Amino acid sequence: MNKKIIATLAATVFLLSACSDPTGESTVNNPGDTPGEKDKTTTTSHQLSTDYYKTVVTNGSYQPSQTRGSTLGLNSNFNLKAFETGLMSLSQAHFDTDNHYFEEGQYIDSKTANSWLKRESKENPNGLNPKDNGKDDPKERNPYYLNSVLEQDYMIKKDDKFSLGGISIGLSMNAIDYYQKVEFGDEYQTKISRDELLKQGKIMADKIVQQLREVEGVGKVPIVVGVFEQSPKDSLAGGSFITEAVSENGSTKVGSWKTINQKKVIFPLVNETSNELANFENFKSEVENFFPNLSGVTAEASYTDDKLVKMKVSINTQFYGESEIIGFTQYVADKAATFLPPNIPIEIIIESINGTESFMARKTGETKFYTHIFN
Structure with a gap:
């Protein structure tokens, strides 16, 4: 059972990729960049259990996400943990832990993630959150639906060489959009129904998959997309994934959506x-x-x-x-x-x-x- 403690500590490594700074600049390479010949890629030699993936290691170092520090922060640590570990758990049904290896997302860069999380506008046509309608009443304004995007990559190994086997994308959606009418002013709330949250998440999933298919190196690998519903700020329980779908054979859209009946x-x-x-x-x-x-x-x-x-x-x-x-x-x-x-x-x-x-x-x-x- 010492393994359980180690696993718990190891999992925190994966909880570092969703910090808040939607205006941050990208300081990483383009997502299409591939390691040079001098790069040596291996994996961790020990697998704590079949509940965990071995981790890809390049030149002796863990490879952080391309979007670390650039996506919007989730509204609580409970949601952050549930979002990241939940996406990995969801991925296990599609990418077997026996022959797939985990790597934090390398194909969505900071600039792209930031553009998705902002509102759609003339200056930001790729924004996935709706245009500002100029209203600030909780029931009349256009809320921010999408709070954070998480990418996880799952690698496969053949003849001592690693290649991309699949991608999982998590979309963290607001059930409550917290906002201020003026800077440092009172906080207001726009509540978002489950039906509207699902509708918006499914639309965003297709847009993200379409753009991902254009990234060098993604090719025709399966892309799993899960929609995560955040719990309120004051909740002691994290949110949960409520639906998932897969884009297969190079399709620029996801297939049929499957409801996930989970709660905490x-x-x-x-x-x-x-x-x-x-x-x-x-x-x-x-x-x-x-x-x-x-x-x-x-x-x-x-x-x-x-x-x-x-x-x-x-x-x-x-x-x-x-x-x-x-x-x-x-x-x-x-x-x-x-x-x-x-x-x-x-x-x-x-x-x-x-x-x-x-x-x-x-x-x-x-x-x-x-x-x-x-x-």
């Missing part, structure tokens, strides 16, 4: 009853009875097709004595095994004002939690 809820804040919630509340009560000075016990519960598939528990505490942390971690592991669902992967993090104090995890079907206490 926060226990105990969810406004519905379930056996999972009742069991979590029992777990929470037991944990809070152990020490009176806990700041909070919550869980992010992930559902697919209305079935609970994963849970991440966060426990915040004010105490941080070594003996207290050891005793508390052991107690939490016991109560988690008793009350939390037995047939899904579960992660539990205990944090204090000093940061992460301990971590525990259990895979599907396991009965005992692996635990690690940080010094």
Whole structure:
């Protein structure tokens, strides 16, 4: 289970590509550029599990995204993590982890990404967000639908040479567009319906695929496009992908759209009853009875097709004595095994004002939690 911690840390590498600066200049090569003969491309030798891709390494270095630092920032870290890891998870259904290798996006450059994220205008005809209609009333203005674009590349290897095997594109869409009427003024909200969000995302997908097909090196590889719905700023749960489609055989459009029935809820804040919630509340009560000075016990519960598939528990505490942390971690592991669902992967993090104090995890079907206490 040490692998789980390493995987969690490794995943943060992929969470760096969506920082906010829509006016930033591109400082990278054109997307069509290919490595010179002197470049040596390899991969990481270890694969933590079939849930992860080996990573492409060029000249001993990880290759950052061409658009790093240039796309609009998502409205919370919860959305950022869910967007990036969600796109990788979606990609696994199309690009097998056994024979594909991960590389951050190299075919969409900063200038192109910035133009897509801005409004369409005479000066920016490639803008994917609608023209400014001059209105600032929440119900009358044209909102920003598209918040961020993410590219992930999946490479294949033949005779010690790597070539592009497929591309995944994530479109992060606003369910709420936050804006100000004047600089440094009050914040207003334009709410966007799921139907309108889907409509706009599907239109944008075809435009992006059409432009990508014109980029040198893309050729006829499959291009997977997923539409991601952001959760509100004040939500403790990240958003989720709600639909996907694939452009195949060099087509300049995507094929049929497939609905993705996923959602994330926060226990105990969810406004519905379930056996999972009742069991979590029992777990929470037991944990809070152990020490009176806990700041909070919550869980992010992930559902697919209305079935609970994963849970991440966060426990915040004010105490941080070594003996207290050891005793508390052991107690939490016991109560988690008793009350939390037995047939899904579960992660539990205990944090204090000093940061992460301990971590525990259990895979599907396991009965005992692996635990690690940080010094």
